[in-house]
Amino acid sequence: MKVIEGSYAVAEAVRVCKPHVISAYPITPQTHIVETLSQMVADGAIKAEYVRVESEFSAISVCIGASAAGTRTYTATTSQGLALMHEALFNAAGMRLPIVMTAVNRSLSAPLSIWNDQQDTISQRDTGWIQLHAENAQEASDTIIQAYKIAEYRSILLPVMVCMDGYILTHVYEPVELWEQKKVDAFLPEFDPVHVLDPKKPKTFGAFADPSLYTEFRYMVQEAMEVAKKKIVDIANEFRDEFGRYYGGLIDEYRAKDAETLILAMGSVIGTIKDAIDEMRADGIPVGLLKIRAYRPFPVDTIRDAVAGAKAIIVLDKNISMGYEGALFTDVKSALYGKSGVTALGFILGLGGRDITKQTIKDMVAKALEAMKSGKVQECEFVDLRKEVL
Amino acid sequence: MKLLAPGHRGCAGCGAAIAVHSILSATGKDVIVVSPTGCLEVISTPYPESAWEVPWIHSLFENTAAVASGVEVARRALGRKDETKVICIGGDGGTVDIGIGSLSGMLERGHDVTYICYDNEAYMNTGIQRSGSTPYDAATTTSPAGKISFGNDRPKKNTPAIAAAHGIPYVATSSIAYPADIGKKVKKAIAIKGPKYLQIHTPCPTGWGFDSNRTIEVGRLAVETALFPIYEMENGKITSVKKIKRKPVEEYLKVQRRFAHLFKKEGGDAEIKKIQETADANAKQLGLDM
Structure with missing residues (x-):
């Protein structure tokens, strides 16, 4: 167990999940997470492509493209940044792309405030993302590992937002138990996508649906949410068996x-x-x-x-x-x-x-x-x- | 095999569809295409049909270049060493207006992506509204000609110059009137590592108001009047221009309904003169005249 900052703990959890592509735009108080990941990339401690985009909208869009191309992806944001992603959040969920994001909770302007509340993620409630809330730094980071497993589960395939309160959790120093890579690898198998953008097997992603089909696409997301209700509990239990920590199921x-x-x-x-x-x-x-x-x-x-x-x-x-x-x-x-x-x-x-x-x-x-x-x-x-x- | 299958839902004489045929003939099958929302997306992918015989993704209107960035880095991250090219094919609205932020980001970050704008000079899919790429005095549904207006009151945005300002290795313009020129430039672009930008002029019979059998002719007139000059820029320098035996702009304007008011309304002559001055300036700047 180490006394580390919440953001560092989250970055460590992301590292052991081995995402192929990380894309983020800096915004307070998410910055320590993405700075830590950047340093890990710079040091070769994580083999990921880190895309330094020009906006949160592009951060999530890079994840959409990269996920459709068959990679495990990660982004982190908060507040205004999450609001800017709004349109693309629906799109990622509708396209059934298992992106994982840390959504640092912060208030929304006006008036401008960099401090914590949960208006930002609440306002993304209906986007089709699974939203899990964390109580402390350990849970915020442990939940990242669970989140990939939930998101990538074949009959779920939905993106997951792991919500953690800005400053209160991102900037707090707490004792956190880190993870053995071997154990994480056993818990979280490699991403094995069903559909991939590949010239060897050309597929069309993001077609439009007319009124005879749109409802059914929406229904399938709702069905996946029902599967997630059970699977979130199962995966929390599996995590307890493997790592000895438990924060509840739903x-x-x-x-x-x-x-x-x-x-x-x-x-x-x-x-x-x-x-x-x-x-x-x-x-x-x-x-x-x-x-x-x-x-x-x-x-x-x-x-x-x-x-x-x-x-x-x-x-x-x-x-x-x-x-x-x-x-x-x-x-x-x-x-x-x-x-x-x-x-x-x-x-x-x-x-x-x-x-x-x-x-x-x-x-x-x-x-x-x-x-x-x-x-x-x-x-x-x-x-x-x-x-x-x- | 045509890589954009016949049976798509484009209008008769659709310039964008012609452009895609020329593009995909040059790239071949080993390509991943990213497109924004727009005519091309709507005519080619009504679920469960798709006209695309190559992998294709549409996410949203304004994020094409960012999605393509993600596709490109994903293939790198997976260690794919194949020659698969990532290209974007998007309309002018999705490129020069709402998507220019993500386009700029992609160009600046140096992704190995070829971005191709099919430029039909307005928001055609939503019903012919004015975009930043609409030329001066063109009437659209949001820049109509009226008692006190000659239509769009701003000149066409110079997006190739904006792209070139990113210091990227290759920028080019072309027109569906010259399929061999498109083929040559697309092949050249995808062979260069890094970000590339192409803008292809694609006349739209529905939006511009001409008969659907005249798409190529109208495209050629745009080039021959110097209103849509064709050139290449490599590493910031003009390296080739399509020389023309120049025709007066009236010949291009008079065949399109979007400019019809210039020939009817009082003061139209003076407006046509202004458009001729733009053409003259283009010809002078790029040395277009034979």
Whole structure:
């Protein structure tokens, strides 16, 4: 185990996955990942073509071309860069290209902010990419290795975004267990694509579909997402057997079994929530956690089962669908519709890098307890709003 | 075997399809083609049909050169030592406008890719809208001639010069009126290592407004009037030009509906004079006159 920066851990994980082509454009706070990979290429520590493109749009486009030509590809970006990729994200998923990306979570302009929230990846929710959220540096890097295996699985063939909170995880120094190449090679076989651009066997990629066929192409992506629901769990278990680490399948639970109040969240805030839960449990408050690991495909059944015994749920969103509420809150309520009479509270917090403390968590739980008593529920609330500057 | 199969859905007299025939006759089968969204993509690949007898990929409108960059490095990364060439064939909208960022990136990074723009001088697939490659005074659906307008009020963007400014080894223009010239230049381009840029003039009967049996004739007139000069640039220097026995620009303009207003509207004469000045400048700059 080594104390290393989160970005370095991710780059190391990418290295042992042996991608043939890496293409990226620098953007804060993704830069340490791609700088580390560049150095690895410069030192010959990784045998990959590194394409220094002129935009994120071209970064993902290079990956599209390279993946169609039969190679394992990697890119990393965040925020504005991810937004710039938006159109190509749909395209990569629709063309069933198993690209893996680290999506560093950062807020979107305006106003400009380089700090963390999850508006960027939430806004790419419907692109057809699998989205996995990581709690810490170890998970963000271990999940890269799992991501390639998920993406390249023959009946999935979808790109995967491994989401990690900017600065909080990219720039943190943590003890991280690195990987033996031999073990990774055994876990993750070489990319063996079904269809490749090759003059020996000419194929057409990216044809257009008229109304008699478009729906079926979209349906097949949805089917692949259903396969991914099962496979993400299987691969997490395989990874545990091989490497001894486990972060949950689609979700993970913490002190959830007998909890009356359940907190649902994703990303780095999970650690803070766990500490807050321990303290609240010591005070006799029966509270637990559901960590959402897979945001897409969305673990509807798993969440229903996990919430079944709870009286209240608190959903944390580091994002907002303007004019409505946090996206995770909407998704969770939709999953529970007709299945649960649980009191549900949604909170918008941690936007643009605002800190989320244990006290923040405890205050939300207090609000949930109060709401259960009074029956009055404010469904969507901004936490720690500074009314004096409005 | 034709590498762009007959039965594609191009209009009768489609200049772009003629260009692709000339290009693929020169490259042969050992090629991977990348195309943007546009006429060529739409006429050749309605799923589950494809007119392409060579491997072909279309991703989006503005990323052709980046996708081609990915294909090229992928083959290198896989250790392929074969002679397979990566070429792009894209329309002017996808090349000189929305795709110029990714084109510039590909040229600057030095990929071994031949980018060929088939230049039909407007967004034809969407219904003849003006692009940066539309010539001065051409009427399109977004630059129509009207009571106070003679159509497109800007000159055609000089994309070959932009490509050449990247310091790439080979830039050339050609026209579907001269298939042997296309063949020679494509063969030359793909034999050179590094990024290459070709712009081929491809008249469009539907968009320009002429009978579909006159595509070649219209293409030849563009060259013979010096409105679309044919030349080669190697390492930044002009190394060959197609000499012409020059004809007045009216001969080219009068056969196309997109310029018809110049012959009807008051002040049209003065506009034609301006277009003639552009042709004169082209001829002088490149030494086109025999």
